[in-house]
Each structure stands twice: as structure tokens, then as C-alpha cells.
Amino acid sequence: KQEVTQIPAALSVPEGENLVLNCSFTDSAIYNLQWFRQDPGKGLTSLLLIQSSQREQTSGRLNASLDKSSGRSTLYIAASQPGDSATYLCAVRGNSGYALNFGKGTSLLVTP
Amino acid sequence: DGGITQSPKYLFRKEGQNVTLSCEQNLNHDAMYWYRQDPGQGLRLIYYSQIVNDFQKGDIAEGYSVSREKKESFPLTVTSAQKNPTAFYLCASSSGSTFRTGELFFGEGSRLTVL
Secondary structure (H helix, E strand, C coil): CCCEEECCCCEEEECCCCCCEEEEEEEECCEEEEEEECCCCCCEEEEEEEEECEEEECCCCCEEEEECCEEEEEEECCCCCHHHHHEEEEECCCCCCCCCEEEEEEEEEEEE | CEEEEEEECCEEEEECCEEEEEEECCCCCCCCEEEECCCCCCCCEEEEEECCEEEEECCCCEEEECCCCCEEEEEEEEECCCCCCEEEEEEEEEECCHHHHHCCCECCCCEECCC
């Protein structure tokens, strides 16, 4: 069964810092990997989707990379802002292809 | 605007009662999903549906039921058989030309509390 782990579980940084969130998965035979943001009490917002044939995706200040062979993905956030404070979840669509396996998330706090 | 609408946002239920959570999407997506989220745990898949009139059990389907009579709608019923139903429930749908490579989009969630 695909296991998805996110490290760290929580992170606090001052505004303006660049930061990296990590996601690892146990089965490298994946179809895609998706990063989400979740604000308290809200649904998930899709940030980036990386197909298995891709190495990275970028959207604004966000950059996600994928290394299937090592079972890792990173989400890079440049010049962090207080509005970036949220929980970030990584999810992998594996062999079955029917649904995503989620990590437990990294709770990010960006302080002014 | 296109999106996924879940209702109600908050729901309170007495023990022994069945409740139905609504999920409607206007994204023209074929695949729809129900996830459950509990504090300190990742999202867990309850049911999913790839096409109308077809659905499959996920990892924690016991005590839940679904239907998929229309492409746009995928309601979830939490039955009295569900031992610990208090949770945050999230509906999602999947886009893309092929089922497996599509991006997943979520609704705003429904919070169910059993009194």
C-alpha cells in the first residue's frame, strides 16, 4: 500500500524567507503527484499537479519537483508571506489509478 | 463559476440517525470521490465513482452508502452503522482526458457532528 509522508509536520518562519516542504512516498510507480493547500475549516485547493513524466511544475512563487526514483517531491515557496499560512498536503495517484493517497500535511505559519 | 458544491456545511445528528451529504459539480468531470478527514490523520477514501451508475468502495466504506444517478451529483449517506461518524467530509472530482491523470478538485467540505 502506498504510504505518503510529509516532513516537517509543522513549520514557522518569518515573512520573506524561502522554504521547502518535503513529501516522500513508498511506491515509485505513480501516475501523478499533486500539492494542495488547506485553510482551517475549508476544503483543499489544488496548487500544482506533476505528471509522472515531468520533473517539476511552477506557479507564481511555488515550484514543485518530482523525483520518482527516490520517491520524493518538494514544494518550494519563495519569499513567503503571512497569507501563505495554511496546511500543505501532498497526494500521490498510484498504480490503482482511482484515487489519491494523502500525506498528513505540513502546517505552515508565516509570521509578519 | 465552475466548481464543486457541498451541503450542508455543518450538520448535527443524533445517534441512530442516517444523514445524507450532498455533492454537486458543474465541471463536467466523470470521476467523483468522497474523503473523510479527522484531526491528525490524512484524508481517507470512502467511495469513488468513475462513471454514472457505477461506484466502488474505498478504504473505509463501512457504514456509508452512495449513489451516482447523474454525472453532476454524488451524495453520501452516513448510516447509523458508522461507528464514529463525527468528521469533516470532503467531496472531490477529477478532470483530464484520462481518468488516471486528471487533476483533483475539492468542495468546501461538510462537518458532521454526532450528538
